[in-house]
């Protein structure tokens with residue numbers, strides 16, 4: 001199917017659903033929510049408010065980058081700083097599904113507040129087909145699936161959810177995103193999970209631990225992105241291990257480097273990253289992040305592993 005030709009129909013459907021009401025777009029800067037934001041902006045213009053929730057779990061400089069890209073497209077994006085609320089909800093939580101649920105509840109209560117403050121009746125979000133398949137199939141609780149798992153967002157949070165691309169898989173979304181003039185840095189962007197760096201911190205998600213994985217992620221991206229993997233990132237384990245610094249034993253963190261090739265994220269293979277690239281990443285991580293004493297490259301496919309760590 002030619003997905004770019006579906007753009008006018010998607011815009012027409014959004015117009016019909018939202019009418020003269022106001023809507024909020026939950027923009028993360030990923031290809032899914034970016035495509036939805038442009039579709040919705042074309043459908044309802046100034047009745048759309050685009051909000052980027054800064055949950056403290058984003059990559060370096062991401063909120064400002066996204067704001068600038070959309071400003072260049074004539075779409076104003078409000079950044080809402082909610083990092084403290086997310087870290088408070090995640091504090092003390094170790095279990096992956098509890099962390100996902102804490103993230104999701106905070107995400108929707110922050111958004112519910114923003115939607116009410118904006119006098120909006122609709123929340124537009126970039127759920128795609130793979131999210132629905134994996135959540136209803138029981139692989140994990142994606143943060144953005146509510147109705148599919150029997151939660152009524154109107155009763156629980158006070159708004160209706162509109163999902164303009166929920167029939168598409170990633171390649172189709174990229175086509176739609178390119179067709180609505182999003183720049184390549186968005187439509188070819190690596191997928192980044194809704195719960196952000198929290199999916200890459202095993203154990204408790206604290207601001208300090210997130211800062212470490214954020215720094216390591218920047219290093220991985222700087223060294224690997226030219227190889228154009230489907231996704232590449234760093235993970236912080238909860239176990240620690242012994243290292244040595246200036247002749248003394250040092251107990252410190254372990255970082256996993258993960259780079260995968262995939263079409264639709266339902267299955268994946270580890271990327272064949274050149275040895276020199278991996279060595280450089282390891283060297284940079286242990287020198288630029290003093291808490292880390294070991295770096296490992298992960299080679300497990302999905303399945304049986306998943307791409308992210310929680």
Ligand code: XMP
Nearest residue numbers: 141142143191192193194195265306307308
């Ligand atoms: P897993 O870890 O299940 O991830 O192999 C499959 C793909 O989905 C992304 N991912 C998410 N995306 N909300 C999202 O929007 C989530 O809660 C979430 N969890 C995982 C992951 O990055 C990969 O591309």
